Amino acid sequence: MAVIKPNFTKADISKMLADRVKLIESAIILSLQRVGEEFVRDCRERGSYQDRTGNLRSSTGYVILQNGQQIFGSGFDQIKEGKDGATAGKKLIEGLKTQFPTGFVLIGVAGMNYAAFVETKGLDVITGSSITAMESLKKALARLNKKI
Template sequence: MVIKVKPKYTAEQIRQVLADRVAKLDKAIISNFRYIGEKFVKNARENGNYTDRTGNLRSSIGYVILKNGAQVKENFRSVSGGKDGLNQAKQSAKDAAKAFPKGYVLIVVAGMDYAAAVESRGYDVISSSSTQAKEDLRVAIEGLKKRIDNVR
């Protein structure tokens, strides 16, 4: 006795469903990273407890999102005329991006070379914002994992 099974779906339909789910996941990851990056920049620029005489240090704070090494989104802007800071932020992010050719990456920076020195004197340039961003990323990734696990 031979039992014939006729599939309900074609291979192309299955591929399309999977491609749609991958696209939704991609959008969710980038959306989460963007939210976290924007929150990081806002907190770091507004809550830095130092005097920024030239605007360069606050202008050097920003983020970039990469997907497989390609830039997807960024937030860099000049604050109080700090053009040097803006350029340094972009260059720092570009240099850091070279180390991440695969996967999704959120890079946050304070690009001025003296940012670490300001932090070492007890001022908060990006340390508290970075700590918060790490926690936000952990929570976002856990949430995405749960959503994936619940897909049936």
């Protein structure tokens, strides 16, 4: 009777699996980052409102969370005199982060308190960009899922 002996150990298998998990996590983060950047760009370029002070556009940004910890964020750059907008966007994000303690999360916001009011007037502040971001994210995750 022949005895088959493996050329690897349990530790080798654990390391290979851990490396694979890191690779998949990196791909997820890059996908979320790309979608987040597109979201901010679209909000700022496609917004169908007149932003007199720059606050509304300055209040747009995003963060990526992994198990409740921020691992990346962007946006909230001051446009025109929009310092208050940048501050409001960052403050809103801080409040939302605590609601997502597990998994990977992409949060995109327009942080000015009147953003929803502007949208009720039929103007696009964040809705169109959010829909586009969701579609892009679904496609990116489907591509990633095929590679796994």
